Amino acid sequence: MILSRRRSRGWTNWSGTVRCEPSHCAHPVTVEQIQAEVLRTAEEGQRLRVIGSGHSFSPLCWTDENHLALDRFTGIESTDFERKRVWVRAGTRLGRLVEHLADRGLALATVPSHRGITLGGALATGTHGSGAHLGNLAAQVTGLRLICADGAVRTVSSDQDPDLFHAAAVSLGALGVITHAELQCVDDHRLAVTCEAMTLAEMLERLDQLQRDHRHCEFLWFVHTDTVVLRRFDVTDALPTLLAPVKHVLRRGAHALMFRGMAETTRRLPALTGAFDRLTARMIHGCTDVLHARDVDSDLWCGRFQQLEYALPATDLAPVLRALAMLIKALGIRVHFPLQVRFVAADAHWLSPHYARNSACVAVPAYPDMRFDDYFAPIAELFERHDGRPHWGMIHELSAEQLRSLYPRFDDFRALRRRCDPRGVFLNPYLATLFDERLR
Incomplete structure (x- = not known):
């Protein structure tokens, strides 16, 4: 089968915040075609970046040389x-x-x-x-x-x-x-999906017990209020009703449109932010659905956005959120989206944000066209004071020196990368800076 390789018409990520014009984009359908494209790129002294759905907000996929898309290599x-x-x-x-x-x-x-x-x-x-x-x-x-x-x-x-x-x-x-x-x-299994509202103080007080009692927990914090909406997912033997998947999709869509409407309105009329936060928080809780696992979709956002997310030591969550509330109030920041807090167990992968420690992940979304430096920078600084590790697909400005202090195996990864790819075929300027490497 002939490898599909064509001159690129330009590429942009999902949020529209990263754009590039690679010289070519290949769409292999076999391992042999992927090998051939890697070897061609290396022999010609060029570079290659693999692209997926483009949902990373950081310039991981930026290149003016070669893209390789795996959209035909699936299943x-x-x-x-x-x-x-x-x-x-x-x-x-x-x-x-x-x-x-x-x-x-x-x-x-x-x-x-x-x-x-x-x-x-x-x-x-x-x-x-x-x-x-x-x-x-x-x-x-x-x-x-x-x-x-x-x-x-x-x-x-x-x-x-x-x-x-x-x-x-x-x-x-x-x-x-x-x-x-x-x-x-x-x-395969079924999940009972429940939403309930409570105060932030109650959430933090009950957090350890909630995590023991429920398989999945996450919450949204409407930062101009003291309200959070807890979402929990538990394996159940109960059977879903015939209309449960439809109700779940409709409710999720209604919530997403509600967030979108709230964000659009408060972006234009910032003085209404607190009132809309309180109204939205009251409207999205108090529901339970039983669904097959395949039908559970927890993505709440509607429309494009950009996002900062850090994985904090789980034990630091409460003081960080309290400090964040004071920071937002002190700076007079109008937050158009609720903040999302999720929890992830430790693992052993060298560059995982959850390497060797349990994490509380705090995501801070914003509009793509919003001036986000004044918003993201002080929040990132707060997270970094608590040894927060950035989500690699999100926005951050940490240097190799800072990353080295956060990831115990960072230099081991750099050394292994040099052995696997001494000429930097898979690097781009962003990754070269991230790993403190010189592009050759």
Whole structure:
């Protein structure tokens, strides 16, 4: 089969905040075609970045040379029903993956909230769902296949080349092209999805108990009020009603449109922000749905936005949120979106924001056309004072020196990257700065 490679018409990320004009974009359908494109790029002394759905807000995929899109390299290749494991092609969108697994009687233990992203992109950036006892998506990976700069296909796991495995599981695309991931699954199941409102103080007081009692917990904080909306997801034997999926989709859509309307209005009339926060918080709680796991979609946002997110030590969440409330009030910041707080268990992957510690992840969204420096910068500074680690797909300005202090295996990753890709085939200017490397 002939490799589809065409001159690029330009590329932009989902939020419209990153744009580039690569010289070519290849769309391989086989491993051999991916190998050929990597070797061509290396032999011509050029660089290559893999693109997925474009949902990263940071310039991970920016290049003026070569893009490689895995949108034609998708699907589940094999299933081990006895061990409940599947090998999946990296271009597969998470929404399709969830459906394919359900057809096999399987599910993921936790799924990131946005299902339009690709498996490869979600792994590369350490993307996660929520559950104090559940890791991010990469924590469910038991094996990886990647193509290195020399064109070699490497299969790695915690038993087979464990250093490369733990480096590649969350690698920002800097070690090679991840072509496949083996995922540890669970039996397909149903979830009871419940929303309830409470004060921030009550939320923080009950947090430990809530995390013990419920499989998944997350909450939205309407920062100009003292109100949070808790969302919890629990495995249940109850059967969903016939209309439950429809009700869930309609309710989710109504909530998303409500957030959008609130944000649009308060952006133009900032004085109404507090009133809209209070109104919206009262309107979205007090519901319970029973759904098949495949039908649960926890993505609440409607429309495009940009976002900052840091993974904080879970024990620091309460003082950080209290300080954040005082900071927003002191600076007079008008926040158009609620803040989202999720929880992720520790893992062993070198560049995972959750490496060796349990995390509370605080996401701060804003409009793409909003002047966000004055908003994001002081909040990021607060998070960084508490050893917050940035989500790799989100906005941050940390240097290699700062990252080194946050990630104990940061220099180990840099050394391994040089061995795997000494000429920097998979680097771009952003990654070169991030890893304190010189582009050759």
